[in-house]
Amino acid sequence: MGVIEFDLTRTVHAGIPEVFARLADISGYNDWMPDHGSMLRRTQLTSPGAPALGTTYLDETSFGPTPGEISAFQPPRTLVYHWWIRSKAGRLRVEGWPAYRLEASDDHTTLVRHNAKVHTYGMYRLATPILRRIAKKERAATLEALAASFEPGGDRRAG
Template sequence: MRPIEFELERLVRAPIDEVFARLVDIEGHNDWLAGTGSMLKRTRQTSAGPPRVGTTFVDVTRLGTTPGEIVELEAPTLVVFHWWERSAGGRTTIEGWPSYHLRSSGDDATTVRHRGRLVPHGIWRLGAPLLRRIAVKERTITVDALQASFVRESTPG
């Protein structure tokens, strides 16, 4: 079975360093994803120190708790997360690799290309078409929320 893969792209009205910092601030996701319709209820970094390859986290979603880690990090242009779900018996059922590829598009703008990669295992492969729709919807909410979080900051209150 081939992985489920897709790309989304957004122009974010903020410098590349600020966009990168927001993406790697795992617990900061709680601020800009709150109230967006995302499956994510909250996230928590579970390893000490600044974000780096190997930094671990736990996402609490509407579907349960999902561990993850940062598997690639090249400031300020790339961050790749890896998360996985396991059955009660300990078998991996689904894995995901959401990645963010950033390119400066001027002093105050960043092009964010989000690549979603999802691999269902075992019986979960039968649900691949539905999993793809869910993943695209969830990741669209995420990149739209990232984009909107910078708009909210620049809007006079």
């Protein structure tokens, strides 16, 4: 197994409850993630109800469909997603855990501590160095888009 893990931080000019709500709103990612600079094309809920522990979703990415679920949900401070890619035979190829931990900087500013962990399996271990670069770029793009989504006019997909 190959392992990728890194941490990123970003200050967002909004309160913790608002930032957590935006990160937990899976369908809402379609409104604020950029059209360019991210491998995410579209995301959709695949389980009913409001986001909670165990909520499932499907991301359409430049690499194809990627299912996932919320694996930790502790409003308004901790949110962890778990996604995976399997072969047609059902073998795990790659899985990841993007985690968000939110801390107040002041009344209207949130420090987002983002931990990204990715495991590669089988032949995909050979791609671990390339996937590390892709993951860092993708996670940084997500944090930038999150911060920008709280700026005036930032709730639309940027081109």
